Amino acid sequence: MKCIVKKSLGALSALLLIAGTAGCGEKIELEESYDLYNTTKQFEIQVEKKEGESETKKEKEQESISFFGEQLCVGGNENTTDAAVTEALSYAAGLFDLSDHEILYSRNIHEQVYPASTTKILTAYVALKYGDLEAKTTVSENALILEEGSTVSGLSPGDSITLEQLLYGLILCSGNDAANVIAEMISGNTEEFAKLMNQEARALGATKSNFRNAHGLPDEQHYTSVYDLYLIFQAALKEEGFRKLIETKEYTAEFTNSQGEPVTKQWETTNLYLRGEKEIPEGVHVIGGKTGTTNDAGSCLVLYSENQSSKPYISIVMKANNKDELYQQMTELLKKTWN
Numbered sequence: 001m002k003c004i005v006k007k008s009l010g011a012l013s014a015l016l017l018i019a020g021t022a023g024c025g026e027k028i029e030l031e032e033s034y035d036l037y038n039t040t041k042q043f044e045i046q047v048e049k050k051e052g053e054s055e056t057k058k059e060k061e062q063e064s065i066s067f068f069g070e071q072l073c074v075g076g077n078e079n080t081t082d083a084a085v086t087e088a089l090s091y092a093a094g095l096f097d098l099s100d101h102e103i104l105y106s107r108n109i110h111e112q113v114y115p116a117s118t119t120k121i122l123t124a125y126v127a128l129k130y131g132d133l134e135a136k137t138t139v140s141e142n143a144l145i146l147e148e149g150s151t152v153s154g155l156s157p158g159d160s161i162t163l164e165q166l167l168y169g170l171i172l173c174s175g176n177d178a179a180n181v182i183a184e185m186i187s188g189n190t191e192e193f194a195k196l197m198n199q200e201a202r203a204l205g206a207t208k209s210n211f212r213n214a215h216g217l218p219d220e221q222h223y224t225s226v227y228d229l230y231l232i233f234q235a236a237l238k239e240e241g242f243r244k245l246i247e248t249k250e251y252t253a254e255f256t257n258s259q260g261e262p263v264t265k266q267w268e269t270t271n272l273y274l275r276g277e278k279e280i281p282e283g284v285h286v287i288g289g290k291t292g293t294t295n296d297a298g299s300c301l302v303l304y305s306e307n308q309s310s311k312p313y314i315s316i317v318m319k320a321n322n323k324d325e326l327y328q329q330m331t332e333l334l335k336k337t338w339n
Contacts (some may be wrong), residue, residue, distance in 0.1 A: 014184020072205075073230070075103040077110055082336065089329040091298070091319035094226045095336055098234065104336055110208060110228040113318045116292030117151070117174045117272040118229055118302050119216030122197050124167055124245060125236040127182050129200070133164040133241065135185070143180035143190075147217055152177040154265050167241075168251040171290060173267040179215035190214060206231045218294055226316045233289075233302050233314055246288030246304065249274050273303075278327045283308040284334045299326040307337040 035249035073096045081087060082105055092108035103109075139159040146152065153175025155161070163185060168177035183193035190213060197211040206228035214221045236242045253265045257302045272278040273286040280286050289303035298319035305313050 001307055003289060020112070039085050061195040071101065072234075073097065073101050073103045075106055075109070075227075078106075079108065080104075080106045084336065086329060089320055090317045092226045093317045093329060093333065094230060094315070095333045096230050096234075096314040096316075097337075098314060100311075104313075106226075109230075109316075111225060112208065113225060113300075114218070114222065114294065114297035115209075115216050115224045115229065116297035116300050116317075117176075117216045117319075118224075118290050118292040118296045118300050118330045119211060119214070119222070120170050120174065120179060120203060120292075121183060121229070121236055121290050121302060122211065122232050123179050123214045124171060124242060125232060125239060126193070126197055126200055127167060127170075127186055128236075128239040128241055130196070131163045131182075133167075134162060136160055136162050137181060137185040139177075139181050140184060142252065143184055144177050146176050146180070146215075150176045150215075150217065152248050152265060155181065156257060156263075159255060159263065160257075161253070161255040162225060164241075165253040165255060167245055168253060169265070169267055170179045171245045172248060172251055172269045174270050174291065175267075176215040176217060179213075183214040201228065201232060204231045216292060216297075226318055229302055229316055229318075230314055233304070233316075237304060243287065243304075246290065247274075248288070271301075271303075272323070272327060278331070281331055281334045281338075283338055286334075290317075293323075299323050301326055301330055303334075305328060305334060305337065311337070311339050 061134035080103065085105060086091070087107060092111055092113055093105065093108040094103060094107070095105035097104055139155045139157055139161065141157045144155065144157060151174050153169030153173050155169070155175070155177045161180065166178045166182050166185070169175040170182060170295045180190055183190040187196055193214055194211055197209070197214070201209050202210065206224070209224040209228040210221055212222040249269050251267045253267065255263050257263050269275060269290045271288060273280050274288060287304045287306065289301060291301035299322055300318045300320070301316070303315045305315065307313070315330060317326055317329050317333070320329060
């Protein structure tokens with residue numbers, strides 16, 4: 001499946017106008033529409049020039065013209081599976097060729113799934129977009145209220161820590177405490193941050209998702225799809241610093257506690273490929289990604305890799321039965337990138 005054909009803004013506007021009315025001007029609410037005006041600005045969709053405009057303005061408006069779907073892999077609801085990939089190992093999976101804009105494997109990629117800690121990809125994306133890596137914040141007691149047994153990075157109330165350090169705690173050891181601290185740092189509280197997450201997700205076209213928190217702990221109204229995770233992940237990869245986060249194997253964070261005393265934390269990635277605990281197929285360079293696991297979500301992995309020709313791919317497996325089967329299917333997908 002290849003990328004959609006470019007359309008002019010005029011055609012797109014006409015299509016939205018037709019889709020938004022019925023009968024004698026009766027208005028229809030489009031639940032999965034995106035904000036045309038925001039998207040036009042964000043993705044620099046070309047607009048028609050008015051007669052008489054200065055050449056300088058015309059030239060400026062024509063710079064870096066791109067369309068919403070021009071650089072995306074776009075496909076329908078049909079599954080495009082492969083006998084070499086064992087379907088029974090997970091509920092949904094996808095393999096996306098970022099250079100040719102093709103979907104090489106798809107199974108239930110538009111179906112609703114729980115994201116677990118793959119949620120933190122969007123959390124990091126929003127933090128990198130709106131935050132200052134060098135800015136410091138003080139950890140609140142409220143940010144550390146989490147479910148018993150929750151994965152944490154070991155923060156304590158009163159710790160003074162930078163956003164950059166929090167992001168390593170978020171991505172490497174999947175700290176749910178780090179997620180809440182980031183949410184408070186960016187938006188003041190976790191509820192407002194979730195609203196910002198949804199705003200950004202919809203701007204990226206991820207209309208099958210709804211996020212209720214920054215960490216991915218279970219919530220019936222917190223869900224996504226394989227395709228939406230692809231949209232979010234590929235956007236995050238364009239943010240400066242994100243690739244460095246996901247490819248890091250170990251990180252040492254040094255900050256101060258509420259008494260001003262030095263604190264040192266060692267965080268290690270949860271990615272078993274990077275840890276050397278799962279074998280990477282020959283000819284494939286696994287750069288990094290994000291894991292996720294809960295009872296309802298199963299075992300999940302969103303991965304960025306390159307083949308021997310340095311072609312980039314995003315591969316996603318959601319709701320695998322366990323970690324072994326998760327990495328078995330991911331390895332089968334990675335083998336499809338050989339050329």
